[in-house]
Amino acid sequence: MFTAPRLSAALLPALPGAVRRPGYDRAALRTGIVHLGLGAFHRAHQAVYTEDRLEAGERDWAISGLSLRSPAVRNALAPQDGLYTVLTRAPGGDEARIVGSVTEALTVPEQPELALRRMAAPATRIIGLTVTEKAYCRDAGGALDEAHPDIRADLTGEGFPRSVPGLLAAALRARADSGAGAVTLMTCDNLPDNGGTLARVLARFVALRDPGLAGWMADHVRCPATMVDRIVPATTEAEREAVVALGYADAWPVVAEPFSQWVVEDRFAAGRPRWEEAGALLVAEVQAFELMKLRCLNGAHSSLAYLGALAGIATVSEAMAEPLLAAFLQRLWTRDILPTLPPVPGIDLPGYTAELEERFRNPAIRHRLLQIAMDGSQKLPQRLLRPAAERLAQGAVPRAIAVAVAAWMGFLLGGDEAGGSHVIDDPMGARLADVARAAGRDADALSAALFALPEIFEPALATHAGFRAAVRDSLALLLRDGVRPALRAALA
Known part of the structure; x- marks a missing residue:
């Protein structure tokens, strides 16, 4: 399948000098972020800002990425030790960077209990989301769509959660029961008042499914608003071939424009990376x-x-x-x-x-x-x-x-x-x-x-x-x- 050596941690020292690669010890990292929706945008945006902080010496913010549906990203990244390439494309040519901040890739339907343990772990202090607008299960007015089939299924309490609100509620219940501590739910999807939208949808789900959790959430959970901006087209075979031309194979590189912007409401429950030192804007109002x-x-x-x-x-x-x-x-x-x-x-x-x-x-x-x-x-x-x-x-x-x-x-x-x-x-x-x-x-x-x-x-x-x-x-x-x-x- 691959006509060049497959990207992996062992291959990093042999990569061409033009390819930027992690300069830190990945084995010394601790997982502090669990991210739902391990798609191209997250890997070209928030994961890169986090990579910059790992390069700067922060060690508590490695990312465990959870794919909510398909195992395709997990299957691509797991043999590569979570490593992948970001090809930054400008009219003058490409720049290639290997990103190491995603140290684990899981698929929720295939590894549900492990995914839930990651979200409920005491070391996890941020749960991020890039799950697209439709995954929030909102109705026309922006409230929880209580008639949505996944919400109806999750409200019964039978089986593993099918919806994003259901999965988050289960993770928060596990944290509350185990004393895992406070956590920030940080949505990076293109929703109006995305943090407030997530908080409202989740609060309604909890009121219907697990009302006893509401008080714990008020004391232990924050949902900051964010604004994200970077053009990240879908990966094609042309990008994979461009990586092979550099001397190695990557099953799922991502391609992005040079521009990147991230504006984040500075309202976190249990700390965060110093993303502002990587170029993000931490503000009071987004x-x-x-x-x-x-x-x-x-x-x-x-x-x-x-x-x-x-x-x-x-x-x-x-x-x-x-x-x-x-x-x-x-x-x-x-x-x-x-x-x-x-x-x-x-x-x-x-x-x-x-x-x-x-x-x-x-x-x-x-x-x-x-x-x-x-x-x-x-x-x-x-x-x-x-x-x-x-x-x-x-x-x-x-x-x-x-x-x-x-x-x-x-x-x-x-x-x-x-x-x-x-x-x-x-x-x-x-x-x-x-x-x-x-x-x-x-x-x-x-x-x-x-x-x-x-x-x-x-x-x-x-x-x-x-x-x-x-x-x-x-x-x-x-x-x-x-x-x-x-x-x-x-x-x-």
């Missing part, structure tokens, strides 16, 4: 940074994803090479997004969006639009629909957002202008596909049917005549004339 990123970066990404995918474009950088799409993003930011943002400490917002444009244009990062387009029903409300509602409250119809929402509606039909097709990868995918199939390419019928979904559209937005008309008219243009003519009309 909300302004979070809104900036969710709306400027994620909102622009979603807009590019649906418009670009409809036009048959594959990646973000290819979409930015289309002048109409680049001009559309400028319109989106200046007229619809920036007016909804409060001041952000230390940030010039027009300068921030200019930096975003430069990042999006990086041709070395092949960030697939279909990857960004996943889970639109979960992402659109926070990225585009809430700023749309705020612009309406300010007395302006957010016409650029209306175009992006129309593109999402057209995307649900499953095809593009080049004759290609795509799957609707979304927790509501089957329902959305049924709605789109029934309405077909009738813009009036399709927009009306989708506006009627309260899980996605709040009533004030769904019933606003001006916004509905702007979306419907944009959708009609997209379906009749195509993406580029619709953009020209929007920019006129």
